[in-house]
Amino acid sequence: MWLYVGIVIFGGAVSGAWPGFGQLTKEAGLVKNLLVRFFEWFGDLGVFCWRLARSALTPPYEIRELIRQLDAIGAMSLPLVALAGAATGVVLSLETSNSLARFGAKSMLPEVIVFSIIKESGPVITGLVVSGRVGAGIGAELGSMKVTEQIDAMDASAVDPYRYLAVTRVLACILMMPLLTLAADFCGIFMGWIATTLSHSVSLRYFLNHGLQEVGFSDFIPPVLKTTVFGAIIGIVACFQGMRTTGGTEGVGRSATSSVVLSSLFVILADVILVKLILMFFP
Amino acid sequence: MRNDSTQSTIEVGALKKSFGAQRVLNGIDFQVEQAETLAVLGKSGAGKSVLLKLIIGLQQPDSGSVKIQGEEIAALKPDQLSEVRKKIGYLFQNGALYDSLSVEDNVAFPLSHNTKMPAAERKEKAKELLASVGMERDLNKMPSELSGGMQKRVGLARALALDPEILLFDEPTAGLDPITADEIGELIIGLKKQRKMTAVVVTHDIHGVKKFADRLVLLQDGEIALEGTFADMQKSKKEFVVRFLKDAC
Numbered sequence: 001m002w003l004y005v006g007i008v009i010f011g012g013a014v015s016g017a018w019p020g021f022g023q024l025t026k027e028a029g030l031v032k033n034l035l036v037r038f039f040e041w042f043g044d045l046g047v048f049c050w051r052l053a054r055s056a057l058t059p060p061y062e063i064r065e066l067i068r069q070l071d072a073i074g075a076m077s078l079p080l081v082a083l084a085g086a087a088t089g090v091v092l093s094l095e096t097s098n099s100l101a102r103f104g105a106k107s108m109l110p111e112v113i114v115f116s117i118i119k120e121s122g123p124v125i126t127g128l129v130v131s132g133r134v135g136a137g138i139g140a141e142l143g144s145m146k147v148t149e150q151i152d153a154m155d156a157s158a159v160d161p162y163r164y165l166a167v168t169r170v171l172a173c174i175l176m177m178p179l180l181t182l183a184a185d186f187c188g189i190f191m192g193w194i195a196t197t198l199s200h201s202v203s204l205r206y207f208l209n210h211g212l213q214e215v216g217f218s219d220f221i222p223p224v225l226k227t228t229v230f231g232a233i234i235g236i237v238a239c240f241q242g243m244r245t246t247g248g249t250e251g252v253g254r255s256a257t258s259s260v261v262l263s264s265l266f267v268i269l270a271d272v273i274l275v276k277l278i279l280m281f282f283p
Numbered sequence: 284m285r286n287d288s289t290q291s292t293i294e295v296g297a298l299k300k301s302f303g304a305q306r307v308l309n310g311i312d313f314q315v316e317q318a319e320t321l322a323v324l325g326k327s328g329a330g331k332s333v334l335l336k337l338i339i340g341l342q343q344p345d346s347g348s349v350k351i352q353g354e355e356i357a358a359l360k361p362d363q364l365s366e367v368r369k370k371i372g373y374l375f376q377n378g379a380l381y382d383s384l385s386v387e388d389n390v391a392f393p394l395s396h397n398t399k400m401p402a403a404e405r406k407e408k409a410k411e412l413l414a415s416v417g418m419e420r421d422l423n424k425m426p427s428e429l430s431g432g433m434q435k436r437v438g439l440a441r442a443l444a445l446d447p448e449i450l451l452f453d454e455p456t457a458g459l460d461p462i463t464a465d466e467i468g469e470l471i472i473g474l475k476k477q478r479k480m481t482a483v484v485v486t487h488d489i490h491g492v493k494k495f496a497d498r499l500v501l502l503q504d505g506e507i508a509l510e511g512t513f514a515d516m517q518k519s520k521k522e523f524v525v526r527f528l529k530d531a532c
Contacts, residue, residue, distance in 0.1 A: 060396075144382075145381075145382075148377065148379060148382075149375045149376070149377065149379040150379050150380070150381055150382070152336070152341050152375070152379065153373070153375055153379035153380075153381070153441075154381075155341055155368075156339055156341060156368060156371070156373040156375075157368070157373075157392065157393040157396070157397070157441070157444075157445075158365040158366070158368040158369045158393070158396070158397050158445075159392070159393065159396045159397070160361070160365070164396075
C-alpha cells in the first residue's frame, strides 16, 4: 500500500501533474499513466547515468569548465550554507539548553551541540540548502539551454553536452559538498557557542574541549564524506531534469521545481540509508 | 564506408519520423549533390526543422536512412558521429547562441573543443569569421545584447568555425525585417560562391529561394509534393504547389 502511494506521489512529481486524490480513485487511467511515468523516469535516469559515466571516464576532460562550476556551485553557495549552519547551531543551543536543564545535564550542552551538528544536522542542512540553491539553478539553466536549442547546438558542433555540461556540474557538486559541510559544521558549532555563552558565560576553549573530547574519527569523517553522495544526487537529478526539459519557459519552471523537489527527497532518503550503513561499519 | 565519385553528399531515403501519433515525415527521399544548395519548403509544422535534425543525427528516424558522404548517420558510434558533425555547420532558427559566453567565445567554442589551435589563433579566427558576417565590432557583447538578425549572423559565424563542407540552415531569415533578411540571403550566396559548400536551407522565404537555391523540395503532409527547380515550381499545376506559391509571394 505504502509502495503504491509512494509510486503515485513520485509519478506525480516527475510528471509535473499532481492529481487530486478523489480524482485518483475515479480515474484508473491516470494512475496507470503515473505508474508508467514512474518507471520511465527511472529507466531514462539509468540511461542518463550510463552516458554520464562514459563521458566522465573518457578524454577530453573539461577542466576549465569544472573550475568554473566549482566556483559557481561551491563558492557561491558558501554564504547560504554558512548562514544555515549558524542558524542550526543557535537553534540547537536554545532548544537543547532547556531540555538538558530539565534532566540536570546542562553541562552536556557542548557535547550535544557538537555531536548533533557534526553527525547529522551539518550534512543534512548542507544537502538541503545546496539542493535548493544549486538544484534549482542547474535545472533552470540546463532547461533553458535545452528549450533554446543551445544543447542541440553544442551537439551539432561535435561537443558532447554530457561531458561539458553534466559531468562538470555533477563533479563540482560531489567535490564541493564535503567542503561546504565543513563550513556549515564550523559555523554551527561557533554560533552554538555564541548562543550558549549569551545565556551563561562559557569560554570557547571550555566549549570546544568538552564538545570535541569524545569526537573520534568515526564520528567526524563518515558524515562529512557521505555528503559526496548527496552531491552526486543533487548534480545528477538536476542535470537530468534540466536536460530533458520540454515545453518552453513553462517547462523550464517545471524542471527547476522538480530538480529541487526530487533532489531534496533523494537526499533525505539517501541519508536514512547512509546513516544505517555508517552505524554498521563504524559502530 | 568509403566515398566514391558518384555518391551524393547527402542522401535521404524513405525517411519516416513520428512524434506519438503524429507522423511528421512519411517516407522522404532526396539527394543533395556536392556544392549544391537545396531549399526545403513547406507549411509550418511540416517537419522541415525535424528533417535537418535527422540529417545531423540530433534525432533518430523511425525508419529510413540518412547518409552523409556515404556514411549512414544512424549506424555511427558517438565518436564517429562527432567526426561527421565536424564537417557540418548548423545555423539554428534562433541562433542558439550560448548565453553565458560572449559573441567571440561563442564563435571560438567549436574551435577550442575540436582543434588544437592555440588561444591567440582561435581568437584571430573568431574575429575573421565575425568580420565576414559584419559583426567584428560586437566581439565582447553578450547574446542578450544582440538583435535577432545579429544573433543569426553570429550563429552563422559559429557554424562556419570548423570550415564545414556542408551547411544546414534552419529558417535563416525568419522573423527578420526585409533588409536584414536580404543581407542574410546575400551572405548565403556569398558563402556558396566562396566556399563551394553543399547547403540545405529550410525556409519560408520564397524570394530568397529564387536567389540562392539550385533546387527545392516542397513538403506536404510528411511527403514531398514537389522536387525540382524554382522554375518547375512555377510551372506546376498541383493545387497545393500553386496555393503555396501564391501565398508565399
